[in-house]
Amino acid sequence: MSDASATNKRAQREAAGPYGKIGQTLNELDDRLGIAKGGRTFMDKIFPDHWSFMLGEIALYSFVILLVTGVFLTLYFVPSVATVIYHGPYKPMDGQRVTEAWDSTMNISFTVRGGLLMRQMHHWACDIFVGAIVVHMARVFFTGAFRKPRELNWTIGLTLLILAIGNGFLGYSLPDDLVSGTGIRIAYSIMESIPFVGSYLAFWVFGGNFPGTATIPRFFILHVLILPLVILGLVGGHLFLLVRQKHTQFPGKGRTEKNVVGSPMFPVFIAKTTGFLFIVGGITALLGAFAQINPIWQFGPYDAARISYAVQPDWYMGFLDGALRIWPSWSFMGFGHTIPLEVFIPAVILPGIIFNVAYLWPLLERKFTKDNEIHHLLDRPSDRPKRTAFGVAVLVFLAMLHIASSTDVIANFFHLSLESTLWGMRILVIVTPIIAYPLAYKICKEMQSYRGGGKRKTPNIVSRTAEGEYVATPTPAYGEDVGHELDATPVPTYIEVEPDEPVESGVRTVDR
């Protein structure tokens, strides 16, 4: 290598500074945006390590998958109820009068390359999204993560759940197939049941009496633009508050209300969370490949006069359907009006109560416990037996309502009469939460008195003494648990470069 080029390289390196091109780019950015200090703090941001903090990530990443697959689907879906004659590769439906919405969904499923996979992934991701939100919310509830100062984020999260359910229902309705059309019919009737404003609301949402021609185009724009934008904005707010207020953490060695112990954003958390995004995407793709979901060619296009047996909505609508099934047929008629209580109470009042109690819960708990302190350390669920028991009772209640949405299937499967199944579910819905509350309370109390609860168990070594007595001594903690016993340290700050190769006289290593 010539001397001149070596000098040249050296000059370049000198100009670039110790961090080379990346450092230069960062400097240019910092000149304009002033990001160096904040960026450094962000790289050092600590994420506590606990498996339960991953639940919210599942929700976030399934939402990412929803956005990506959803964009793909909008390229081919036609939101129109104009009728066309179906001529496609699915021969049993050939020559049928169908809507463009159904026709284009069939086109996505059978003709568009990768279309069926994207459709099934989109549907699976939605079911996972809502499910992950619910489980994440249960984690936040049972550990008391919603307490001051995080009440606002609890509210945003709950709103996200409602929007996710609503947008899921809208999307489920878009293909205009027989099953989802029945779902829209039920939604129409539920709106209609609201006293005073119900029929106006239903007429304006649907653009007239059922079925109306406005439904699919309106649902489409709500489903692909308006609600996703709102959800995206709220997710942004949710994450902003999370960064601003920093994570909660479980109590443990060196963990206080004044610090956060865990892994830094870069590189550990970034690696884990990006990997996790891939895992969620991979599992969704595998589900889309191997688990059929919403095969609209088996249902056929919507026809208000037809219906299929054992029709059930997506899982997150199950509790409403169950409530509608088991609520008695009490209708109010008088004063020249009808109030369809048989629909209004289970489908409007009941979810209204559930979600409002959830919204108000942080406030209610502060009122009852008179605890107005700031909390960053999480509760162990067993340490708050009343809250835990209440949450368990509500979940059991919802689960029972969910099961009640399959009374006909249960009756068929177990060869019971529909009547006994219905009455059984009515009793279970009321009785099981009443049993669940004291049971969960008692279990919490028991767990409180169990020493070392929550820690990983180690085997005992049983030995016999000279006197013949048997003594059990626990073995030391597992090796991989030892890491957690270390004292936490601030993220070290490297400011030096990697060492160069030793330089011999006259010879220089070549920069790559």
Place this chain on the structure above:
Amino acid sequence: MSDLEEHRTPVSLNGLSEDDLRLQPLAKNPQTVERVIAVTFLFGTLFVAAFGASFWVNAKPWILGATMGAGLFLLGVGLVAWGKYLMPRGPFVEERHTLANSDADREAFAAAIVERGGSVVKRRKMLAGILGGGMGIFGIVALFPLLRSLGPLPKGTLFHTDWRKGSYAVDQTGRRVNVGDLAIGSIVTVFPEGTENSDRGQAVDQTVLIRISNQNFTTQKGRETWGPMGYVAYSKLCTHLGCPVGLYEQQLQLLVCPCHQSMFNVTNGAIPQFGPAPRPLPQLPLYIDSNGNIRAQADYDQPVGPGFFERHRVTGSKL
């Protein structure tokens, strides 16, 4: 030789030595773990490439999903393992600063809003009042045209169907139903002639026609002429939530709604016998004309389908 060529070793500022346990990976044998992760990444990459190839040749959907899913999954697992086992194990700590500011800052902020705003508004109460009123009224008024243009007012169509005096009952293909068409115990969905292909016909007018017997059949007092030659007709819309009451249980003479299992007894005026439906299915009065065609005597005597607040606002409705 300039300073640049000097040796430099990584030095941490907070007094951690390079071999501090917290900076070491969690893996006991990092080389092995690295090799395993490398293999995982390799297979993940192969699968992702296979996804591209199968997309190119338009392979079956399950092959696309399997290759993409396996590829992403393996890459993800490898990356998580890299983060968990090969990166500094920690734990690391970060101080949590109180979010609340000092009392002085808080007071200044509150003062800026309350004092400054208050002094301005207090002095110009009238202006603020009128502006507030104007903006409020605009907010309300802006809703009206938006709401009102969304759809028609809930009038006629909720209360009446297309069945008229003399309407022919036709099946879904538009064929008129004749008295000889149905055997006893048979059922057919009928529409008033001309609506069988319209959305509205499907959604509102749909009616089940059942032949119960050979004789004129009376389902309830006052309906002696409604069931000629054993033909009775009920609205097909469930009075619970409007699903089509499509299942006919012939032996029990029940119409069953598959949505929420409401059951209506067709022999006694479709009174709900089970389930959440609160009202009988409205019955359509029929007659048989000289050609033997089944026709309607009139429209239903009450609104069909689920309940709503203004249900009674229909002339002559007793129910």
